[in-house]
Amino acid sequence: MDRLPEPAARSSESDALRRLIDLGIALSAERNHDRLLEQILLGAKELTNADGGTLYLRTDDDRLAFEILRNDTLGVAMGGTTGKPITFPPLKLYRDDGQPNHNNVATYVALSAQTINIVDAYDTANFDFSGTKAFDEKTGYRSKSFLTLPLKNHENEVVGVIQLINARVPGEATVIPFSESIVPLVEALASQAAMALENQRLIQDQRNLFDAFIKMMASAVDAKSPYTGGHCQRVPVLTEMLAEAACQETTGPFADFKLTEDEWYELQVAGGLHDVGKVTTPVHIMDKSTKLEKICDRIDQIRTRFEVLKRDVELAYWQAVAGGADAEAEQEKRDKELAALDEDFTFLATSNVGGEFMADAHIERVSRIAKRRFSESGEEQTVLSEDEVMNLCIRRGTLNDADRKIINDHIIVTIQMLESLPFPKMLKRVPQIAGGHHEKMDGTGYPKGLKREDMSVTARMMGIADIFEALTAADRPYKAPKTLSDSIKIMGFMKKDQHIDAELFELFLRSGVYRQYAERFLLPEQIDEIDVEKVLGAPAKTAAE
Numbered sequence: 001m002d003r004l005p006e007p008a009a010r011s012s013e014s015d016a017l018r019r020l021i022d023l024g025i026a027l028s029a030e031r032n033h034d035r036l037l038e039q040i041l042l043g044a045k046e047l048t049n050a051d052g053g054t055l056y057l058r059t060d061d062d063r064l065a066f067e068i069l070r071n072d073t074l075g076v077a078m079g080g081t082t083g084k085p086i087t088f089p090p091l092k093l094y095r096d097d098g099q100p101n102h103n104n105v106a107t108y109v110a111l112s113a114q115t116i117n118i119v120d121a122y123d124t125a126n127f128d129f130s131g132t133k134a135f136d137e138k139t140g141y142r143s144k145s146f147l148t149l150p151l152k153n154h155e156n157e158v159v160g161v162i163q164l165i166n167a168r169v170p171g172e173a174t175v176i177p178f179s180e181s182i183v184p185l186v187e188a189l190a191s192q193a194a195m196a197l198e199n200q201r202l203i204q205d206q207r208n209l210f211d212a213f214i215k216m217m218a219s220a221v222d223a224k225s226p227y228t229g230g231h232c233q234r235v236p237v238l239t240e241m242l243a244e245a246a247c248q249e250t251t252g253p254f255a256d257f258k259l260t261e262d263e264w265y266e267l268q269v270a271g272g273l274h275d276v277g278k279v280t281t282p283v284h285i286m287d288k289s290t291k292l293e294k295i296c297d298r299i300d301q302i303r304t305r306f307e308v309l310k311r312d313v314e315l316a317y318w319q320a321v322a323g324g325a326d327a328e329a330e331q332e333k334r335d336k337e338l339a340a341l342d343e344d345f346t347f348l349a350t351s352n353v354g355g356e357f358m359a360d361a362h363i364e365r366v367s368r369i370a371k372r373r374f375s376e377s378g379e380e381q382t383v384l385s386e387d388e389v390m391n392l393c394i395r396r397g398t399l400n401d402a403d404r405k406i407i408n409d410h411i412i413v414t415i416q417m418l419e420s421l422p423f424p425k426m427l428k429r430v431p432q433i434a435g436g437h438h439e440k441m442d443g444t445g446y447p448k449g450l451k452r453e454d455m456s457v458t459a460r461m462m463g464i465a466d467i468f469e470a471l472t473a474a475d476r477p478y479k480a481p482k483t484l485s486d487s488i489k490i491m492g493f494m495k496k497d498q499h500i501d502a503e504l505f506e507l508f509l510r511s512g513v514y515r516q517y518a519e520r521f522l523l524p525e526q527i528d529e530i531d532v533e534k535v536l537g538a539p540a541k542t543a544a545e
Helices: 007-029 033-048 105-112 130-139 183-224 231-247 261-272 276-280 299-322 327-353 360-370 386-392 401-419 430-434 457-472 484-496 502-510 513-521 532-536
Strands: 050-058 063-071 076-079 116-118 146-152 158-168 373-376 379-382
Touching: 007 183, 033 050, 033 063, 033 158, 033 183, 050 105, 063 105, 063 158, 105 116, 105 146, 105 158, 146 183, 158 183, 183 231, 183 261, 183 276, 231 261, 231 457, 231 502, 231 513, 261 430, 261 457, 276 401, 299 327, 299 373, 327 360, 327 386, 360 386, 401 430, 430 457, 457 484, 457 502, 457 513, 484 502, 484 513, 484 532, 502 513, 502 532
Parallel strands: none
Antiparallel strands: 050 063, 050 158, 063 076, 116 146, 146 158, 373 379
């Protein structure tokens, strides 16, 4: 009949099992890579009462890279969260001739997937411990017992190696061999550790893929138009700068504003996808650099019509002279009419460029010019069509009402696209954050007419970032880039009209975020001085007020 273990031994084994369970739970919950690696190694050291240990991870080029290194006697702590890099070169699993490297115990374990328990490194001929002996001679340390275990994932692939050094008698410094009875427990820990590492790697791979997809979509939107390149990259940067400023506040309306790691990622994703709906916007609308542009700029067609008008003036002149009219008087009349035609066309070409404002007098002049008639292929018609008149009379920019609706619809498409994606719980607010940057605090924005209280703080932040980027952008074809002071002045009016969040706008200015962004993205000639107090005027009222 087998003897039962002594009570003390049973207690020790029970404690080890409980500790193994606790470690398994901790490993499955840990999301930080460096902390996970440390928990694995420190847990293995604790279970075996080892003086030191090293954790290696297998690289894609078949090496074992040092990740964590600990030695209590020598007071060494490197890698992981210590901030002290491990400078030792990785161990090659294969020699230069392609043969497996079985000389080193760590590489042997990685290749064989077997656990190796060595009683004394100085008394074994199976592995080369010359490097260990040189280290001992240099430091005065005595490396003796070694327990080296593979970390195997669910496909039985070795993803790393744990090497423990010098098991000790509990409460003493005496070095002893690693007990065979503890090996299964450490192997169980190694198995759990490998699964935790693999899960973390898979999660990170998925995140890397998703991040790459976001960047690809943002780049696709920016690449679609040479006039808005970089917009989808700059808006997220500015939004995050404003969020960081809010997180640093200790008083005022944002004293309690904080973002968790998941919320930061959610904001990054929303920023990267905030204009994804523009992939459906027709290029000739997105790139409409002049009022008359469609597939091509129709000002060239109008130029041809004016050449016909000028031809008719020339013909009338020669016919009059041939009929006996006074040549000098007819020439003066001809030159005057040609000059008038040139002036009218130059005016139309200038109006076609677009700008911040078109006066009523200019609109009336377009209408008068449009009534000029010319003959083409025997058919008489006006020099401008109704559609051309309508476009040339656009008061601001280059977009007419129909164009602007198409442009504005990109946010509806953005929301529809994002709401169709099965975002995990941590990213559920992405459609709301990304889809709210055209809303206004008074409810007059689009597409949902949301008011301030209906929007998250981060959505309101993105609204400010989107406007400031658009005002200061130097890549718009219909306007010169605005200076910092002009842009802030316009946003000051928008704050008074409750188009942007007053508290966030104040934070935007007082924190200096506007200038940090300007120094990074604006042209030197755009950056001028801002009188923040003058722009803000009275302190911003809170929502409760």
